[in-house]
Amino acid sequence: MFNLLKLHLNKILLIISLLIISIFVSLSLGDIKSWDRIDWLDVAGEGGCAIALATWMIFILGSRPQGRVTDLLTLGLGFMFLAFWQDTLDEFIQLPNSLLWDQMESIAMPLGVMLLTYGLYHWHQEQLALNYQLRKRELVFREHRAFDQLTLTGQCEYISQQLASYKNTSRKQSLVFLMLDINDFSHFNRQFGNQEGDRLLLEMCELILLNLRQQDLICRYAGDRFAVILPDTSLTQGRQIAAEIKQAVKHFAFKVPQSSNSQFQNLSIGCVQWRTEHNNDLALESTEKLLERANFALLKDKPIHLASVSGLA
């Protein structure tokens, strides 16, 4: 967060200098109120608003790169903040009534609100563009806490949430669920270390993403196991996609610094269709059951003796 704040140093300096100017101008034009004339409820209300707005500004500046949307949002909040700030100052300093300076807050507030509204509109547009980039990693649901730190895809919890929300929708098209796993990944990890292993997972994830359709979703289940949700897909189509992913991975030449030879991997994939429960044709089986069947199918897809395939290190 603080790294990003550095990018906005000039904005922050501008706001601080405006604050200081407003204090000096108020002090030079008005008189300080006596202690008993101060309305502390007003001070708390207006001062509190000013503090809240300042906090929002810091959050926005701290989470965003430079750009038009950031400028608009900060300017909007900044003007609103100045208005509240001046209001708070008024509680301590008596200004002559006719003064133009005192009118500043009545101008700053609407201006701030307008800029903020305009900024939010553009933020909305920007978000739509970002959503497009996040496609295949995110569907209906957004929950940043459920995201895997390495691959930036959902974690197991996110899969369950997605499946649950799919279950609740009324349209019941066929859904196919894939569980993918790199064969002998632990061997790779031992040979080249965890850091290379993590990099392999990350690149493997990108590769699988490239082979998915726009409506599909990939999540990291755990370790080297990925889950893919294929909505509106028949089992035959699902198997086709699984075979395509396997092919793509097979030809993926991963480079490690420790060796001049490219490292090739194979995937095992469990492919299952979400079916209805035995005794109830209308309800889909539970997500746990689906995951369990997918994991089982995955194990069945594993080559029986990895030893003979991978050879000796």
Next chain:
Amino acid sequence: MNSPSIVLYENDAPIYSAHHHAALLIDLVQKKSNNTNTNQKISSHKLLSGTGLFYEDIINGEKNISGEQILRLIKNAQLFDKNNDLSFRWGHTLWPGHYDSFSQLLGNCQNLYQTLQVLSKHRLKLSPLITPIITQDSRYCYIHWRDAIGLGEQRKFVIESWMTGFSALCHARSKQKLPWHFGFSHIKPKYQEQYQVNLGDQLYFDLGIDVMAIDKAYLHQNWQHETTTAYNIALRQCQQNQTNAVTFIEQIFNYIQANIRQSLTLEEVATHFKMSSATFKRKLKKHNCRFQQLQDQTRLSTALYLYQCNGFNNSQVANYLNFNDMPNYRRAFKRWSGRTPNNLKQDLSMSSISLV
């Protein structure tokens, strides 16, 4: 075994090399932060806070640390573990590891049986936090992973690492995934998928003890074509560097186990170890445990052993452990494990390691 000449190492005794297991964990946390997309840099300062260690101490390779310090490090490391996979990743790196000749010995064992013997014999170097206790019945070999230093809240994390580590070691050495069964004393965690991927599908929770089991047929299956020379050389070096030290907690467990048919009191055990009850209590507290708890755990594991390996029924076990009547035994069992004997036995038999 209980001769007073043996030194009792408490959890503040610096007897473990800092650049061994602890360093692997530090490496993982720091590497992870380099690789991930979060811009949060993990300073070694934050990771080592409260341990009294400096990063320089660890990389210079001569510093010894205590069990207490390792536990604090684990506690700190968990703060950075957003994916719930740190314990498993640590596990994968544990063995054979880089523990000098001990790793060489472990990594050159010819079969599972030998591996278990080496791990158990050199546990202070190889398995410092948990003691592997190995038993067999007619069909299965069991490894009961018993707390060696008073793990307290870190028990689950360490158990996850140890079981992952040992099954991964066997996988790497035997070049096949061995059909282990895993039983845990804790209840099924939310992140069960990590268990599935890192351990397998034979998982049983809420059993009261932490145990791994495997068909005895795998014990003597030959693993390697490598020469036995490396093993023999390592063996000689290890014998030279061997220490006979036993940790405080291990020693108490052993004493309780040796007298399992009597109901020992805290005072009796304190007297045996030549300390006052107050000192004994204080030491136990330092190790995150109470006497009753240690005794309960030992009785539970004994009871389960008798059910499983000797095919005892409830009254035979109650009789063996010197309970006067069944209701008493059932109540006690419930206190040890949180479950009734029959309920727990049902789970054991479901694990397809059924009682004959």
